[in-house]
Amino acid sequence: MSEPRVSTWRIALTFNQIALASFGGGLSAWSRHMVVERQRWMNDEEFLSAMTVCRVLPGANQVNLAVFVGARLRGATGAIAAILGLTALPALIVLALGALYTAHRDMPSVQATLRGMTAAAVALSLSMAYRTGRACLTSPPAWALFAAALLAGAVLRTPLLALLAVLAPLGMWWAWPRKVLS
């Protein structure tokens, strides 16, 4: 960054805006809008590259992106400011909801409302699997890895560490770039 350094406050405020504006989803679109168009901290190409890193590495994609952008702007301080901006207020809101839930969860109307919301939240997971799956489930080995993870995760309830210890090396071996024999 050759321009004057961005203040930590501005980093935190920007990510706070991203979190609140994206009420209920669309976080990536909002992140791009704020980081690329509004603040001009990165160009589109840099942003896409950052998104790729954040998807590849473990961790919630949006939290990762906040760390990445914050780190580029102001090192460790910037990364922490971005994380706090993204999560502090939403965490307070979700905690308030959690406290309300704990106090009233036995009320029939609360139970009924949550039954409806849960049905839609399940749909959100399934549609996310559909969207991401459409891009990567393009060959029989990919489908086999998907099916194995689904079966172990949902039916056999294999602990994740064991599941990954078996499937991750298989997946990486399958995806390892090979020279095509001519």
Place this chain on the structure above:
Amino acid sequence: MNTSAGLQICLLFGSASLMSIGGGNSVVPEIELQAVGTYHWLTQAQFADLFALAQAAPGPSILLVTLVGYAAAGVSGAVLATVAMVAPAGALVFVFARVWGKLASSPWRAAFEHGLAPIAVGLIAASGIIVARAADHSPAQFVLTAVATLVFCATKVSPIIVVGLAGLIGWLGLV
């Protein structure tokens, strides 16, 4: 919060943080398995409720861990769970933010990116199935899930609107 609850929270969410390939949703099955099955912090049905709340609230949906931490050990549990879930993966990203350019052509990057994606998709689908089962879905709920899935896949409607409408449908006693 006693020490053992604090350690359990750090251990569960700290390891989940590093295993959350493809995003936070892939560790939902593991969190359910441990929080409900191993530690008995909450019931299956409560877990499903908290999952729905976290999806409906603003911010990253990984704040589910804030709610599970709260169920385990109150406000301090919530803070600890959130930090434990964010910090390890965040530290990893911090390191990679500096060296990513150099890794562009490494075969490890391609293998990691393409080899783990199908596993992540399987785990995300598993999280949907687990929550449906934990909530003891009624036939009407399955219908609502199917309709909402179609809406999410075919349109760009904000999830908050769909989750809100579904809550209203539930409140009216229709599912």
